[in-house]
Amino acid sequence: MATPTQDTNTNLTWRRFEDGVDQWDELTDKIFVQDTSHKCPTYIHKTPPCQGSCPSGEDIRGYLAIVRQQEKPPADMDWREYAFRRSTDANPFPSMMGRVCPAPCQDGCNRNDVDDFVGINAVEQYIGDTALEQGYKFQAGADTGKKVAVIGGGPAGMAAAYQLRRMGHGVTLFERDPELGGMMRYGIPNYRIPRDKLAAEIQRILDMGVEARTGVSVGTDIPVADLERDYDAILWALGCQTGRGLPVPGWEGTPNCVSGVAFLKAFNEGRMKATGKKLVCIGGGDTSIDVISVARRLGSNEAAGKPEDVVHDRSMQHDQAIADAAVPSEATLTSLFTKDKMFAAEHEIHDALTEGCAILDGVMPLEVILGADGRATGLKVCDCTMDGMKPVPVEGTERVLEADIIVSAIGQGGDMTGLEELANERNLIDADKFYQVPGKKGHFVAGDIVRPHLLTTAIGQASIVSDSINEYLNNQEHKKRPKIDVHHFDLNKKLEETGLTPEPFVHDDRGDLRGTDGGDWAVHNYDDRSFAEVVGSDELFLGHFKYEARYLRSEDVPSSDQVLHHFTERMSALAEEQVVGEAKRCMSCGMCFECDNCVIYCPQDAVFRVNKSKSTTGRYVDTDYTRCIGCHICADVCPTGYIQMGLGE
Template sequence: MATSKDEAKKKPSWRRFRDGDYEWDSLTEKIFVQDTSHKCPTYVHKTPPCQGSCPSGEDIRGWLAIVRQQEKPPAGVDWREYAFQRSTDANPFPAMMGRVCPAPCQDGCNRNELEDYVGINAVEQFIGDTAIENGYGFQAGADTGHRVAIIGGGPAGLAAAYQLRRRGHACTIFEANDALGGMFRFGIPGYRVPRDKLDAEIQRILDMGQVECRFNTRVGVDISIAELEAQFGAILWAIGCQTGRGLPVPGWEGTPNCVSGVAFLKAFNEGRMKITAEKVVCVGGGDTSIDVVSVARRLGHIGQAGKSDLPETVIHDGYVAHDAVMTAAAEGAQVTLTSLFTRDKMTAAEHEVHDALHEGVTILDGVMPVALIKDQAGRATGLKIADCEMIDGRPTPIEGTERVLDADLVVAAIGQGGDLRGLEELDSGRGLIAADKFFQVPDRPGHFVAGDIIRPHLLTTAIGQASIAVESIDLYLKQAEYRRRPKVDVHHFDLLKKLAEADLAPDAFRLDAAGDLRGTSAGDWAVHNFEDRGAAEVIPQDELFLGHFGYHARNLRKEEVPSAEEVLGHFKERVIGLTEAEAIDEAKRCMSCGMCFECDNCVIFCPQTAVFRVAKDRRTTGRYVDTDYAKCIGCHICADVCPTGYIKMGLGE
C-alpha cells in the first residue's frame, strides 16, 4: 500500500525527485538500444564516510552488519563475539570508546541526509560491554623473538601493545604513573569511564602475554634513551601530553589557586582531591573543561577549609590528599565555564554541554579572560572577562563589556602540552615529538611515535596512530620496505579474507590449465566483476538511492543525569547502554554505504533477469549477487535502484 500524504508529512524521508519533477520520460527506446554502450553492472566496494571519518579507522559498517544479523559469522562463532573481533581489529577499547568518543563517525554518517545519524557509539558500547560480560579475549600471534619498548601506558601505548602482540612481538611498557590507562584513567572521571570496565579492557591486553609493565619509571630520568636502544629492537614514544597550558593573562604563573584542567582532573581521578572551592571558574569550551566543571559540581566545598584542605594544595602536591571524612560536610559549589566560542561552536560534545547545564553549571560563551584579580597575599579572587569577537582569527575583547567573575579557584582547560624533561633531544621545538607519515621520529632509526605527543587530539586519534606506527615497527623489525600508505588509511573490508573465512577462497591460478584468458566469469581462480576502491574513495550520499530507506527513529541511550539539586556526591555512571534488541534495531538503520546489504532490489527490478543471487553455498558478504552478461542489455536500472551505491555501470568492451 502506498504511504498516504498525511503519513509522509508526519515521518518525512528523502525524496528522489524535486517538487513537480515526478514523471519519467520514455525510456523504452533507451533501454532496448542501451546494449551498444557496452556497459554492464560491476560491484564496487568503497569506504563509507563513517569509517573515513573515524581516526581509529574502524570497520564500522562491518560490525554493524554483524550486529544486525546480516553478515554471518564463521561456523562455531557467536555473532556477539564476531562483532567484537571485527570492532577490535582497529580499536581494543569498544566499551570505553563507545562511552567517551565524540564520534566524528556519526557526523560523517550518510544517514544524516535522512532523519538522523546511526548511533554508532551506542552499538559500540553494547559490543564492548557484552564482550566483558562474556569474557571474550584476544589472541597473540606467533612469537617473533623481537621486543619493543613502549614509553607510556595510555590509550596509544596500550593500543600499540595490543597490535604488537597480534603480530607476535613482545613489549615492555614504561609508565611514569602507578597504573595503566593514561587519559582514560587520569583525565576522564569515573562516571564517564567506569573503572571496572576500563580495568577489564586493559587486562584483556595484558592477558595476551609478554606485555611487561614497569611502573613509576620515567624515561630520561630513571632510564636513559641509550639504555632503551641497547635493550630493545624498537622504541615507541606514546607519552601523551600531561601538562596544561596556562591562561594568557598577566600573573597566571605562580598564582597558587590557578591550575590546569589536566592537573585538576588527575588529582580527582587519583582519589586525592575530594572537595573543591566554593567559587570555581573554568576557562575552556572543550570536553576537558566540561569534565572539570561537572566534577567541581559533584565535589562541592567545605565552609571552613585550612590551608592543607585547599584544592590547589592537593593539585600541586602529588602526595597530599584530602581526608574522606571531609566529603560529609561538603556543600554545593558555584561553578562557571567560560568559552571563547558561542555554544554552537564549542568543541565539547553537545550532549555533554546540555548535561553540565542541567547539573547547575553556568556557561558564559563568546567571552575571553583579560586579567586576574588578586588579593594582597597573591591569591586570585576573580577573573576579569570581556565579550570578544574574532579579528583575523584572533579573539579581541569588545571595549566596555568587561566584568569580574568572583573565583576561589581558576582552572585553565585551553589545551595541553608535552613534558619532555630529560628527553630534550626528542623535542621538535614545540614541546612535542615530530613524526613522519609512517609515524617514525625523523632522523632517529628505530624510534616511532603516536598519540598526543605528536599533536594533542582525540583518544581515537591516538589509537589509530598507534595502529599505523605498529605496522611501521613490524616492517622495521623485519627489515622490510615500507609500503605507501593508502589515501583512505583505515582498516578495510577485505573480500578475499571474507571468502577464505567462508571456505570460498578462489582456486590457485595455473597458467597451463587456464587456457584462453579472455573473460573470467567462469574462472574460479578470480573474483568475478568486483572492484575494490576502498583505499582510494569514500562514498558520498549522492551515490546512494536514498529513496529506498524509510523513516527509522534512532534508538537513544538513556541517561541518568542529576539535577542541580542532586549533583552533589553523584558519581554513578550517566549513560545506560542499549539492550540487545535495541542494539540490533539501531544497527539495522545503517545504510551499508558502499557494500551490498542483500536487499534484492537489483534482482527484483532487472527487466532481463540478468542479475541473479549467487547460490547459497557460494554466497557471502560482498558476493550476494552476480550478473549474466549474455542477458544484460546495459539498462542501468540495477545501478539506479541500488540503495548502497555498490553497483556501478562499467566493464566496457
C-alpha cells in the same frame, strides 16, 4: 555534520525530486538508449564515510552488519564475539570508546541525509560490555623473538602493545604513573569511564603477555641508552599530561590558577574530594566540561584548605570527612565560541547545564584579578566575536567573574624532562609519515606527544606505527600507506573464512583469458576501491530508506539539586534488541546488504543471486552479461551505491 537534535524530533523524509520536477522520464526509451552504451554493472566496494571519519579506522559498517546478523560469523563463533573481533581489529577498547569517543563517525554518517545518524557509539558500547561479560580474550601471535619498549601506558601505548603482540613481538610498557590508562584513567571522570571496565580492558591486553613496569620515568629513572641496548625498537607514546596556561596578565605564578589536566588528575587519583566555592574554567572542549561537572559533584569545604593545594601537591589527600561535609559550589565555563560551535559534544554541554553549571559562550578572558595575598580573586572577561580562530573583543562588555580557583582547559603539552634531545620547539616529538622519529633509527612515536588530539586518534596512530615497527623489525621497506588508511573489509579473507577461497591461478592451464565469469580462480565482477574512495550519499538510492528514529541511550544526569556527590555512571547501555534495531538502521554504504532490489527490478533477469553454496558478504549477486542490456536500473535502485555501470568504457 550530524543532524541537529531539533531536526531529529520531526518526521523527516527524503525527496528524490525537488519542487517543479513533475514529469516522468520515458523509462522504455531510457532502457533502449542505454543499450548503446555497452556498459554493464560492476560491484564496487568503497569505504563508508563513518569509517572514513573514524581516526581509529574501525570497520564500522562491518561490525554493524554482524550485529544486524546480515554478515554471518564462522560456524563455531557466536555473532557477539564475531562483532567484537571485527571491532577490535582496530580498537582494543570498545567498552571505553563506546562511552567517551566524540564520534566523528556519526557526524560523517550518510544517514544524516535521511533522518538521523546511526548510533555507532551505542552499538560499540554493547559490543565492548558484552565482551567483558563473556570473557572474550585476545590472542598473541607466534613469538618472533623481537622486543619493543613502549614508553607510555595510555591509549596509544596500550593500543600499540596490543597490535605488536598480535604480530608476535615482545612488548614492555614503561609508565610513569602508578597505573596504566593514561588520559582514560587520569583525564576522564569515573562517571564517564567506569573504572572496573577500564581495568578489565587493560588487563585483557596485559594477558597477551605484555610486561608492564609502572611508576618509572624513562629519561630520569631509566636511561634511554639502556632501552636502545636491550630492545629492538622503541615507541614513544608519552601522551600530553601538562596543561597550557592562560595567556593573559596575572596567570603566570598565581597559585590558584591551575590547568584542567592537573585538576582532573587530582580528582581521578582520589586525592581531591572538595574544591573551591566558585570555580571558573576557560575552555570549550570536553575537558572543560569535565572540570565544571566534577566541581559540581565535589562541592566545597573550607576545612579542605586552599582548593589549589591538593592539585599542586601530589602527596596531599583529602579524607572522606572532607567529602561528607562538602556543600554545593558554583562552576562557570567561559568559551570563545558559542554553544553550537564549541568543541565539546552536544550532549555533554546539555548535561552540564542540567547539573547546574553556568556556560558563558562568546566570552574571552582578559586578565586574572589578584588579591593582596597574590591569589586570584576573579577573572576579567568580555564578550567577543570570532574572526576565524581569533577572538575580537566587544567594547563595553568587560566584567569580573569572582573565583577562588581558575582552571585553564585550553590545551595540553608534553613533559619531556630527561628527554630533551627528542623534543621539538613545541615540546613534542616530531614524526615522519610512518611515525618514525626523524634521525633516530629504531625510534617511533604515536599519540598526543605528536599532536594532542582525540583518544581515537591516538588509537589509530598506534595501528599505523605498529605496522611501521613490524616492517622495521623484519628489515622490510615501509609500504606506502593507502589514501584511506583504515581497517578495511577484505573479501579475500571472507572467502577464505567461508571455505570459498579461489583456486590457484596457473597461466598455462587457463587458455582464453578474455573473461573471468566462469573461472573459479578469480573473484568475478568485483573491484575493491575502498583504499581510495569514500562513498557519498549522492551515490546511494536514499529513497529506499524509510524514516526510523534512532534508539537513544538513556542518561542518568542529575539535576542541580542532586548533583553533589553523584558519581553514578551517566551513560546507560541499550538492550540487545535495541542494539540490533540500531544496527539495522545502517545503510551499508559501499557494500551490498542483500536487499534484492537489483534482482527484482532488472528487466532482463540479468542480475541474479549467487548460489547459496558460493554466496557470502560482498558476493550476494552477479550478472549474466549475455542478458544485460546496460539499462543501469540496477545501479539506480541500489541503496548502498555498491553497483556502478562500467566495463564498456
